[in-house]
Amino acid sequence: MKKRSSILQIRGEIGRGWYLGGVAGTFVIVLALWSAASWGGWVERTFLPTPLQVLEQFGNQIVSPEFWNHVGISISRVSIGFLLACLVGIPIGIFAGTFRFAEAVVLPQSEFIRYMPATAFVPLIMVWAGIGEMAKIWVIFLGCIFQIILMVADNVRSVSGELLQVSYTLGATRRQAIQQVLLRAVMPDLMNTMRMMIGWAWTYLVVAELVAASSGLGFSILKAQRFLNTDVIFVGIITIGLLGLLTDRAFAICHKRFFPWLEGGR
Template identity: 60%
Template sequence: MQKKKKHQLFKIRGEISRKVYMITVVATFVGILALWSLLSYGNLVSPTFLPSPGKVWASMVTNVQSGDFWGYVWISFYRVLMGYLITCLLAIPIGILAGTFKIAEAIFVPVTEFIRYMPATAFIPLIIVWIGLGESAKISVIFVGCFFQMVLMVADNAKSVSGELLQASYTLGASRFQVLRKVLFPALLPDLMNTMRLIMGWAWSYLVAAELFATSSGLGFMIMRAQRYMQTEVIFLGILVIGLLGLIIDRLFALMNKKLFPWAEGGR
């Protein structure tokens, strides 16, 4: 029995129990913390480059008591949310069209494929010239970083819907609009939710780039200001807070996916 369990752990796409999964997750985080503690408290790495967990914790306690910190969290969350929502509102319809109609694919996909390889940070000078230095510019950086990726991913989601399912709908007398509304769109929803979940991660990854220029608020600004004064514990704090916010949102997406589409394969 023990041998069978060990074999199951390394079986391709093999299932493991919820208990084993959670123990592995906790052990991984504990291992990372232990390695970090060893390197920092053991003076194997200079505190200038790697602050100890205790120093980062003390920095968090100090910053949490500051109103500025919560203001930075809120404004960063607002920028990510707005960039993400605008991306979804524009990219999802375009992606569905591109994945459904060949003429729409010819219009949108080649151009999108071309632009998506251009780094979003390269557009910052143009965004400043076109939009200025306000909040719209920072939201635009996040939008540019996410939009083109999402169009292609949603198009792939639409293409993955079974052609036989669509043909069966036509055979049963459904019109083109009915097939789109009642068959194709519901069928791609589980994959679409996963795409939205992945793009939210991209949105958070572009946050620091969006807050690099002409800003005096946000977690990215806090990180860049700490870099100037070599406050590495504050840099670590900013990175950890961004990671924690992203993880919470990711888990909410995973939970919604399980509740709304229990039949679809999803992450834990």
């Protein structure tokens, strides 16, 4: 009997060539549609610049010290806000995922607050923290922390109860079971959670830089919007996307390095 092609098979393996072809093909299709819309006159170039205009603007920006200043400031804001959210949210999430009483105290409130948009807190943040640098970091912090708490708690609850029972059978105390079994077992999923949440941090960057900012990629995008410099807006959006992709790849590499057995290594 002839073997079916694995291309459309559920969770079927495909060759590297097919995979790379799918990636490249998608970019080509998007670029072709963009080019047709702008060069073909479907959309006024004031509102949708051509790919060549964006590329030229990107070239102009990367040789500008002001552009790199915006990049550095945005990286700093995202990094600090994200790290603070992790430092506070991860222990709370572990606590809530480990003990049922903590779950009752923490998770319902976190579930409720996470549906409140971070933009709604901007006026309060300006009252509490002023319009300085901390206000921008607070927006990113609030945008991430409740998601982190819930996802980390879910990671902890997914650890097999049988694994903990075996540790008790072998004579482990509650503290040893938490430190040596639970935390070690949850580490791979915890890193994946951080990898996903750094993406949320980047999406909140533009919101954070609404708070009386005078620098940063979000500020440069908003400034360009006032003057309809859509090529500059595209450059800012693409730059944020590239920075987000780099941080995502960094987490993926660290995951393979720290947990090689999950990737089939030793």
